[in-house]
Amino acid sequence: GQQVMQIPQYQHVQEGEDFTTYCNSSTTLSNIQWYKQRPGGHPVFLIQLVKSGEVKKQKRLTFQFGEAKKNSSLHITATQTTDVGTYFCAGRSSNTGKLIFGQGTTLQVKP
């Protein structure tokens, strides 16, 4: 079945440093979504990528979708303490509509 792998599992950075998390799917995805979960909270939608090679930016966050639509990345420039949380990628199956999540990357930012 469809699997979505995400690395790294944890990342500790100093405030101001950059951060990147990577997502790889075992199958071609119709789209990929990214979510953020603050400690003790629930996942909140950040963005969706649909097109091959697509790049989207949200302020300091840059999202990329691979050419083969099987991988994606999230890059945060100059991290801030407000970026703390767990970032999940999720791939939606074009056949079933199921949304399968990666294991998530937990980001800690030292002030």
Added chain:
Amino acid sequence: NAGVTQTPKFQVLKTGQSMTLQCAQDMNHEYMSWYRQDPGMGLRLIHYSVGAGITDQGEVPNGYNVSRSTTEDFPLRLLSAAPSQTSVYFCASNQQGSTEAFFGQGTRLTVV
């Protein structure tokens, strides 16, 4: 709008007990899903539904039952709780097609 509402927020069960986690959404979304979240495992899909009367299994369905008699409600049933079902459970909903999922606040379940 309330969005996605889950009850209860916290629950402690004894092994072998049964219970139902409630999930309701008021956004008229066709798709609803249940996930469990465990440390290092991310969010794993338990069951999902693409509309009233239609349910299907996700990645980890064993030990859980669901039904979807209305568009709004998607309860998750544990028939005989086991310690391995200790987890945080999230319900999510989204409109048909490839759109963002809205999550409930979660239910933290402990089985002793």
